[in-house]
Amino acid sequence: MSTESDIAALGGRTMGTRWSVKLSAPRSRDLHALHAGIEAELKRVVAQMSTWEDGSDISRYNRAAAGSWQVIPEDFWNVLVAAHDIARRSDGAFDPSVGPLVALWGFGAQAGAQRVPDAAQLAEVGSSCGWHKLQLDVQKQAVLQPGGLQLDLSAIAKGYGVDLVSRWLRRNGIAAALVEVGGELHGYGRKPDGHPWRVLVESAPEEGAGAHYPPRVLALDDLAVATSGDRWHHYEHDGVSYSHTLDPRTQAPVTRAAAAVTVIEREAMHADAWATALTVMGAQQGLAFAAEHGLAARFVSRGSNGLEESMTPAFQQYLDADRQ
Template sequence: MGTSWSVRLLDPVTPGRAGSVDLQLGLQQQLDLVVAQMSHWSETSDLGRFNRAQAGSWQVLPAAFCEVLGFALQVTEASGGAYDPCAGALVNRWGFGPRNRYDEEGFVPPVQAEVSDLLAQHQHQRQHLQCDLPARRVQQPGGLQLDLSAVAKGYGVDRLARYLDSQGVQHYLVEVGGELRGAGSKPDGQPWWVMLEQVAGESGLDAALQPPEMMLALHGLSVATSGDYRRFFRHGEARFAHTIDPRSGMPINNQLASVTVVHAHCMAADAWSTALTVLGADDGLALAERQGLAARFLQRDGDRFRETLSSPMQAMLDD
């Protein structure tokens, strides 16, 4: 999936279990399933097989794949298309897919006419996508490129957590690609405190101009952050972030530096943080309030950052 993972755990009932081969193998198997089904880095994954399927063909897909796709499409509907797992062709053309990437020699971003064509294709494919998820079937309308990268990492975190729960491990901190979930407590009895990722300064940003640090205690909670500072490129005077707005076909340009979402499920935190980032500070905050999401928005304001919290996030911090 192009990223790393880690698990920290405390098991007072079975000392030394954290280093056991069986437990490590069980954890690895959870992520191997995610890769085998949802990786856009692998042409042999179920996602890769669907993306190459003939137009009009119905593809039988695994249960976990259908669970993730079904949730992703729910977020698409609720966000008015600000997040869309069917926008893989746009993501790929902007150089943020697994091949022909923005950081490879010879890459040239698309011109507006090409973006318009890709956007029209995306809208046509989206309208003709047919899903029978209870029967685990999805029809390929022709050329549609699914991309679950904005939700699969979070789902991987959830799978690791469920596996540890099933093994009777009650105290752990799970991380996949920077998305986290915590349960129980550390050896000193303290909760799993995590520091929210700070926005990276592109040109040595003065520490005094950074937003205040924020710590969260993950008691059965997950946290995910989307930001425009992680992957981007410059072309001439323009700066292009890796998050693509499926409604316009263009990288976001709304001055949002990052959005963090705290949720019971990491898959949800992952997808919602992307959707809110695309929507921007005002519309994103309005959607977070309607959905009851605990969200933190960091918006660029000259040389500084302006922080906005949804009411569920503010209530969480007050507690």
């Protein structure tokens, strides 16, 4: 039986996007079993946290009676605890309860018409939102439904799916893999040639032609990276572009959003959520916040002279390390 390793590529669809895994495995390894195991991990995320599925655990919570405590499964709990923590630390720039406002502006699973809502609509829908309404019972692994609170974990669940798959692969003897779900990445281990997985940082739409800086490449040696920005979902109304990224503090889509915000973390779940939070904060405030809190973050913004790149010292260190 051959023990030589090759790089195999697997893929599929999940959470409204695509997943892919490159892994180093002996030529004798059953790739069908690995594919099935990866799919099972991702289906668990969907079954627990997809607002597109009426029967999911998050949908059941969103329909629960006011005043009831809902015991939730472990993966849902892990993500909700992380989301609540990042909401607190970001002072509400990240908020897992803004789903109804996102829908009101025309985005997400429950999207209405893509239009600018009036002040009365915003006040009515916004009154039921707010991360501070989340009450968690750690002992019982339960969350209170105060009445009308609608959770949406789409800005963190894909990253968690990446983490789940990476951990599952490790438990099943895969010593090196690069896992991606919808652009969120985690790489660990060494390829058969002895090198770590190297990835090009996801860019702004026009970055290749209009940038005054080189492409940024990262070595993912047990690291995760996520990118947020205005290239993915937006619409125009009366000449104004509205992004799918909502600022919970203003109850409106982010204006003058950075073209791309990239965050490096140990876990893709945290990279995913922080990329969203920093996008909401904006390039200036977000960069200052990230630097103060030791986050590895890169911003690409549109300035008067084209694209402008800025990054925290923590992000720069990863680029420096890759050049050594």
